[in-house]
Amino acid sequence: MSETKEIVLGETVDGAAVAVPVVELLTGRGFVTGKSGSGKSNSASVIAEELLEAGFPLLIVDTDGEYYGLKEEYELLHAGADEECDIQIAPEHAERMANLALEENVPIILDVSGYLDEDEANELILETAKHLFAKEKKLKKPFLLVVEEVHEYIPEGGGMDETGKMLIKIGKRGRKHGLGIVGISQRPADVKKDFITQANWMVWHRLTWENDTNVVGRILGNEFEERVTDLDAGQAFMMSDWAEQEVQTVQFRRKRTFDAGATPGLEDFERPELKSVSDSLVDDLEEISEEKSRRENRILELEAEVEKKERRIETLEEELERAKDISNAAKQMADAVAGNTGIETTGEQSTLPTGDEGTDDVTDAGDEDQSNAEIEAERNELRRRVRELEGEVDRLESRNESLREEAESLREGDVDADVVQDQRDRIAFLETAVDQLQRRRSGRADDEKSTAGDELDATADLSALVQTDPVSERIERAIREADCNERYTWEVVTVLREKAPTTVSDLSTFVDTGSDRIQSALTELRREGVVAREKSTGEYRLDESAIRSMVATAREREAVSSLTGREP
Numbered sequence: 001m002s003e004t005k006e007i008v009l010g011e012t013v014d015g016a017a018v019a020v021p022v023v024e025l026l027t028g029r030g031f032v033t034g035k036s037g038s039g040k041s042n043s044a045s046v047i048a049e050e051l052l053e054a055g056f057p058l059l060i061v062d063t064d065g066e067y068y069g070l071k072e073e074y075e076l077l078h079a080g081a082d083e084e085c086d087i088q089i090a091p092e093h094a095e096r097m098a099n100l101a102l103e104e105n106v107p108i109i110l111d112v113s114g115y116l117d118e119d120e121a122n123e124l125i126l127e128t129a130k131h132l133f134a135k136e137k138k139l140k141k142p143f144l145l146v147v148e149e150v151h152e153y154i155p156e157g158g159g160m161d162e163t164g165k166m167l168i169k170i171g172k173r174g175r176k177h178g179l180g181i182v183g184i185s186q187r188p189a190d191v192k193k194d195f196i197t198q199a200n201w202m203v204w205h206r207l208t209w210e211n212d213t214n215v216v217g218r219i220l221g222n223e224f225e226e227r228v229t230d231l232d233a234g235q236a237f238m239m240s241d242w243a244e245q246e247v248q249t250v251q252f253r254r255k256r257t258f259d260a261g262a263t264p265g266l267e268d269f270e271r272p273e274l275k276s277v278s279d280s281l282v283d284d285l286e287e288i289s290e291e292k293s294r295r296e297n298r299i300l301e302l303e304a305e306v307e308k309k310e311r312r313i314e315t316l317e318e319e320l321e322r323a324k325d326i327s328n329a330a331k332q333m334a335d336a337v338a339g340n341t342g343i344e345t346t347g348e349q350s351t352l353p354t355g356d357e358g359t360d361d362v363t364d365a366g367d368e369d370q371s372n373a374e375i376e377a378e379r380n381e382l383r384r385r386v387r388e389l390e391g392e393v394d395r396l397e398s399r400n401e402s403l404r405e406e407a408e409s410l411r412e413g414d415v416d417a418d419v420v421q422d423q424r425d426r427i428a429f430l431e432t433a434v435d436q437l438q439r440r441r442s443g444r445a446d447d448e449k450s451t452a453g454d455e456l457d458a459t460a461d462l463s464a465l466v467q468t469d470p471v472s473e474r475i476e477r478a479i480r481e482a483d484c485n486e487r488y489t490w491e492v493v494t495v496l497r498e499k500a501p502t503t504v505s506d507l508s509t510f511v512d513t514g515s516d517r518i519q520s521a522l523t524e525l526r527r528e529g530v531v532a533r534e535k536s537t538g539e540y541r542l543d544e545s546a547i548r549s550m551v552a553t554a555r556e557r558e559a560v561s562s563l564t565g566r567e568p
Contacts, residue, residue, distance in 0.1 A: 007050035009043070010252040018250050024201065024242055026056060026142035029171045030182035031196050034205020039234040041066060043203055044146065044184050045255040049074075051144065057107040058144040059097075059132070061125055063152070065113035066261030073257050077277045079285070080111030086277055087285045090120065094127030096285060102135050102143060106281065125153070126163040133170055136177040143179055145170065150183030151190040160192070171195055188215045201240035206231040220247055323386045463497055465547050470554040471530060478524035484517040492521050493530070493542070500541035501534060
């Protein structure tokens with residue numbers, strides 16, 4: 001961009017053209033003010049028209065839905081909350097909006113007039129401004145941010161929120177990165193004075209309220225304070241760092257495009273035909289909305305899973321309490337039985353009567369010893385069950401905490417595409433494993449059996465080989481010997497088939513059971529020759545060569561059997 005390129009906004013009272021250097025507009029800090037009907041918004045639209053005509057994009061924060069009329073002649077992306085906008089957006093679209101503006105040169109109207117939730121509108125402006133500032137630090141491309149009703153974000157009195165602080169930051173530091181800002185307000189007295197006094201160009205249209213005219217007097221001088229109340233529509237005092245004359249009286253031209261901010265009259269309102277942006281831009285932004293919807297659905301799924309597991313924990317805790325009660329009752333019974341048997345304690349001797357009476361007592365003691373042994377065995381079994389229940393409660397609580405953290409991350413938008421894909425992969429693996437388990441439980445028809453005989457050969461897929469009888473029988477034997485149940489062991493096999501080589505830790509992210517049980521299943525599967533372990537890395541995989549050997553051996557036996565008539 002030429003540093004000397006200029007645009008014409010109007011003319012002086014002497015008829016001289018008012019030419020403004022583009023680079024100063026795009027990178028400087030500006031302030032445009034004037035009461036309603038004075039021409040303030042028209043002047044802002046004229047600046048926008050001239051920049052668009054010269055091929056320079058900008059982003060307009062439109063608080064009243066007044067700027068869509070620019071689309072009568074120019075292709076802008078009108079983004080906001082209303083159906084009339086090209087696309088409905090939310091704060092999660094902010095980064096993409098900044099990319100479009102700075103990297104793809106798409107002019108944008110950020111229309112926040114349709115948001116019922118003021119906080120959402122503020123967050124959208126804040127996030128968009130943040131991304132513009134961050135990207136301009138690298139790009140250093142002259143670009144203008146226009147903010148209507150700027151007093152709402154950087155007020156003179158009262159506190160300033162994060163949005164206002166970000167706009168002030170752009171005003172102070174944006175110029176050296178190429179990012180300019182112009183604030184527009186009909187109440188200069190309500191705008192933070194630091195913003196106004198540090199502006200390098202200002203436009204003052206007619207003002208009548210005393211507090212506002214006082215601001216004119218402090219900045220331009222008493223002469224202009226008296227004259228500002230008498231300016232005609234479209235007239236303004238223009239003060240800039242680049243003009244030879246410190247303050248000029250300027251008549252801005254009328255804007256060429258449709259005046260969407262004009263006060264409605266009695267005549268029929270006719271909306272002009274507006275230019276549209278590329279459908280691909282809208283599709284791209286809609287994909288962000290769909291991703292948000294998917295994320296919200298995933299949050300609901302996680303919350304439902306947490307609730308389900310919490311109910312399971314409550315059930316287990318109740319069962320645990322019952323088991324403890326039974327254990328305590330068994331202990332009391334054992335203690336009571338032991339107290340009645342005459343068992344010898346330290347420092348005492350046991351004396352047994354002689355004769356028939358003694359014989360009966362010996363018999364009773366024997367029965368009591370047997371009863372004690374049974375009670376002790378029952379107590380041990382109850383203790384084991386209590387430990388199992390406590391372990392399962394701990395595991396479920398740990399899993400619930402992970403689910404809560406994942407749901408919270410999704411709410412905050414911190415989950416990237418890889419995390420979402422990992423969740424989808426895990427769900428797919430589990431569905432596959434459950435499907436395999438259900439097919440095995442329901443029984444396979446003879447013509448579906450993948451034994452070593454008919455359908456399978458040496459080139460068969462490993463997924464099919466795992467389902468053959470010689471391999472699946474070994475897996476079933478491993479299940480009987482392992483501390484891992486049937487469902488989770490088949491899940492381990494499924495994950496190994498698709499993700500190997502992998503570690504126990506990685507397996508535990510896909511198989512919803514404890515690492516110790518997964519390790520137990522792997523140990524038994526190794527003994528059966530189905531799984532192999534890499535000594536150097538400790539990673540596990542399905543032993544493909546061993547599996548194919550099992551199937552081949554079984555096939556040979558089947559062939560011999562068919563020739564000899566003997567069972568293989």
